[in-house]
Amino acid sequence: MKIKRIYKSTMxxxxxxxxxxxxxxxxxxxxxxxxxxxxxxxxWVNHSYDVNLELERLFSYLKDSETGQRGFLITxxxxxxxxxxxxxxxIIKSFALVKVYTKSNPDQEQNIRKLEFYLSxxxxxxxxxxxxxxxxxxxxxxxxxKLVIGKITMDSIRIQINEMILLEKNLLKNREISxxxxxxxxxxxxxITLLITxxxxxxxxxxxSKDLDKLKMSNNSLAVxxxxxxxxxxxxxxxxxxxxxxxxEYTFSDNSYRLLGxxxxxxxxxxxxxxxxxxxxxxxxxSTANEQMLxxxxxxxxxxxxxxxxKKVRYFRTTARIVTNKSGDEILIGTTSDVTDEVLVSLxxxxxxxxxxxxxxxxxxxxxxxxxxxQEPLRxxxxxxxxxxxxxxxxxxxxxxxxxxxxNNSVERMRILIDDLLQYSRTTKxxxxxxxxxxxxxxxxxxxxxxxxxxxxxxxxxxxKLPQMxxxxxxxxxxxANLIGNSLKYSKDSxxxxxxxxxxxxxxEEEDQVPKNTKEKFxxxxxxxxxxxxxxxYAEKIFILFNRLHNKNEYAGTGIGLAICKKIVExxxxxxxxxxxxxxxxxxxxxxxE
Amino acid sequence: xxxxxIHIILADDDEDDRMLFTDAFGELRINTKVNTFNDGVExxxxxxxxxxxxxxxxxxxxxxxxxxxxxxxxxxxxxxxFNDIAIAIFSTSSSEEHIEETFVQGANIYIKKPSxxxxxxxxxxxxxxxxxxxxxxxxxxxxxxxxx
Numbered sequence: 088m089k090i091k092r093i094y095k096s097t098m099x100x101x102x103x104x105x106x107x108x109x110x111x112x113x114x115x116x117x118x119x120x121x122x123x124x125x126x127x128x129x130x131w132v133n134h135s136y137d138v139n140l141e142l143e144r145l146f147s148y149l150k151d152s153e154t155g156q157r158g159f160l161i162t163x164x165x166x167x168x169x170x171x172x173x174x175x176x177x178i179i180k181s182f183a184l185v186k187v188y189t190k191s192n193p194d195q196e197q198n199i200r201k202l203e204f205y206l207s208x209x210x211x212x213x214x215x216x217x218x219x220x221x222x223x224x225x226x227x228x229x230x231x232x233k234l235v236i237g238k239i240t241m242d243s244i245r246i247q248i249n250e251m252i253l254l255e256k257n258l259l260k261n262r263e264i265s266x267x268x269x270x271x272x273x274x275x276x277x278x279i280t281l282l283i284t285x286x287x288x289x290x291x292x293x294x295x296s297k298d299l300d301k302l303k304m305s306n307n308s309l310a311v312x313x314x315x316x317x318x319x320x321x322x323x324x325x326x327x328x329x330x331x332x333x334x335x336e337y338t339f340s341d342n343s344y345r346l347l348g349x350x351x352x353x354x355x356x357x358x359x360x361x362x363x364x365x366x367x368x369x370x371x372x373x374s375t376a377n378e379q380m381l382x383x384x385x386x387x388x389x390x391x392x393x394x395x396x397x398k399k400v401r402y403f404r405t406t407a408r409i410v411t412n413k414s415g416d417e418i419l420i421g422t423t424s425d426v427t428d429e430v431l432v433s434l435x436x437x438x439x440x441x442x443x444x445x446x447x448x449x450x451x452x453x454x455x456x457x458x459x460x461x462q463e464p465l466r467x468x469x470x471x472x473x474x475x476x477x478x479x480x481x482x483x484x485x486x487x488x489x490x491x492x493x494x495n496n497s498v499e500r501m502r503i504l505i506d507d508l509l510q511y512s513r514t515t516k517x518x519x520x521x522x523x524x525x526x527x528x529x530x531x532x533x534x535x536x537x538x539x540x541x542x543x544x545x546x547x548x549x550x551x552k553l554p555q556m557x558x559x560x561x562x563x564x565x566x567x568a569n570l571i572g573n574s575l576k577y578s579k580d581s582x583x584x585x586x587x588x589x590x591x592x593x594x595x596e597e598e599d600q601v602p603k604n605t606k607e608k609f610x611x612x613x614x615x616x617x618x619x620x621x622x623x624x625y626a627e628k629i630f631i632l633f634n635r636l637h638n639k640n641e642y643a644g645t646g647i648g649l650a651i652c653k654k655i656v657e658x659x660x661x662x663x664x665x666x667x668x669x670x671x672x673x674x675x676x677x678x679x680x681e
Numbered sequence: 682x683x684x685x686x687i688h689i690i691l692a693d694d695d696e697d698d699r700m701l702f703t704d705a706f707g708e709l710r711i712n713t714k715v716n717t718f719n720d721g722v723e724x725x726x727x728x729x730x731x732x733x734x735x736x737x738x739x740x741x742x743x744x745x746x747x748x749x750x751x752x753x754x755x756x757x758x759x760x761x762x763f764n765d766i767a768i769a770i771f772s773t774s775s776s777e778e779h780i781e782e783t784f785v786q787g788a789n790i791y792i793k794k795p796s797x798x799x800x801x802x803x804x805x806x807x808x809x810x811x812x813x814x815x816x817x818x819x820x821x822x823x824x825x826x827x828x829x
Contacts, residue, residue, distance in 0.1 A: 462773055467697050469796035474704075477798060502796060513776070561777045 110284040135259040145181040212237040325424030332417040348396025366392035384409035402430040454512035507647035526553035533567035550588035574616035620667035686712040692724040693742035721748025740771040
């Protein structure tokens, strides 16, 4: 992993480049050195050959002078002296040259001194013997001696010169060897370096190639994504923008301009230009939010109004966040969307709600007041009818009495109807005050409300212990009263009504009837009677307002009682269900949440 | 009280109710003196006159113009001079709020106006013959609403 990371880093490429440069410099240095060595080498070869040549020449000149001397000795002819004199000069010159050539080498210098010694010795003996030869014959003892010594000296010279030549040849050989050695190593060295450099360059090339390809691909997909983004903005009715925090440059997307009602990029992207389009009332809050955004690096969705190019007011919502890109720049990225529809719908809903609430309140009030005020005249009618009955009963004819009876009945029915309506309107009143109440007490109250009928019918009411709960007391009392009242009303003629009230605690999901499937706890209170019952198929209908299963001649009633019960139970977020068997009895089950 | 008749006052804006009320007492065998007033202002004006004869029982209707029953009740209870008056609220309304309010303000009993003359007579007779000394010491919410 680490190697791969090194491989991928840009530093790697740069370092390869530097290393390659150095390698090239190194190679050129080595090559330069190599050429120098070559140069020197050939110079030395020439030098050695020069020396040897010169030495041979010197020897040759010596031989010439010896030959001259020999000739003269033999013939005593002075023409042989010419080569002798000529070569004398040449010898001097040649020797001087050799001396120059061999200056650098200490060994050769030693040899030169020796040679010089022999040379001068030879020259001396040559000239001495020449002198003697002038006057004496060849066989002269002194002359012979001189000649012999001369010959020995010549031998020494020869040996010396040979030595010098050999030395020079050795030197040459050594130089050759060292040269070959150097030559042998250098190319290998250079080739290795070259190879390494080539490898490095190949790696870089491969890397750069791959990078370029990747870049191309990125650019391609970027272009496509850009386009897709633009389209998304058009469809989604939003625009995006960017702000480079350091350079303070803004970029607005094409659709941002369109949202404002302009052509894309039709004005310079800047904060002031955008502010110009914001509704005057929202400008200051927008500016504040903007400043805060620059500090926090984040703008939570902020809603404000703008005025579009066509002078229409639109609602915009903007949200933004800071991101840091790969080059280390901080870019603030934001999205603005046109939420006018949403806002207007929400506003109109709110408006509708308020209206509905007001309307409901009015209706409720109306309901209440109407019922209440309707009761007054009715009460009067009843009272006066009853007075009339009492006072004038004997003065009335038969039909008169009958008429009075019917009037009374109708009025009574109306009164009960209004009473029930009043009750109903009370249960729908909006302010509901929950109190911790003892349901047993409420049950007792309900019983005393209907005490008269209980006594009349000799009804027996048994109840289990009821809990204490948070309820609207008068409503629960009403609920119990209505249920008891019903059981009493719809009792069998000949049988004393028996009402059994049970209570238990249950869990929502275990009760089939309860539509909730949760672990919520409910109190299950049942009212079971032995009255006339009803067909199970009407079990849900009977809770509907004004719905009755009997006509008014069979059983009095307004069809409101059970509707009121249902409303009360709903106010307490509970449920009520009815079950019955005709001629056996009815069971009303109430579920109230704990 | 020790008088030989029971002094009763009704404050009610409804003419019929006033008539029924007076007639009812007329038919009862109790020795009563009944006075009626048309609204709260008239009632308080009478009660506040320095030498007015105070009633034993005051029947107060709730819905009256100018000054309603609750305002009267409040005023009466403020004045210690009226401490011996038994106050019966006599109203068509049976709303919880009214019952609650009048109980809290110190009325002695709450009566819903009956719709039957005979019942009316019985109710009035019951109320008037209660020995108020014993009744008022309880201030029991349960006994507050007159049940037939």
